[in-house]
Amino acid sequence: MNEHYFRLNLSYNECMDYYHGRYSAVQVIDDSGKTIRFTANHLRPFISSLGIRGRFRLLVTLENQFIRLERVA
Secondary structure, three states: OEEEEEEEEEOHHHHHHHHOOOOOEEEEEOOOOOEEEEEHHHHHHHOEOOEEEEEEEEEEOOOOOEEEEEEOO
16 A cells, blocks of 8 residues: 655635536645646545645555545644
8 A cells, every 4th residue: 555645725616626527637746746646536525615725645555546535634
């Protein structure tokens, strides 16, 4: 299992673009500088009236298959 830590700061309007399927994937840069891309649907549980703000941990298999996304701060 691999884990990637990153920060995300999206406004509510930006989140709605992902929520309504305008974008199918999210691309972030983790703390080590590696570019990570994952399906935007995984962000849905974290959307609030302010958007999405916080530090996250993405867990993937050794084959880079999604396991889970967690807010850590």
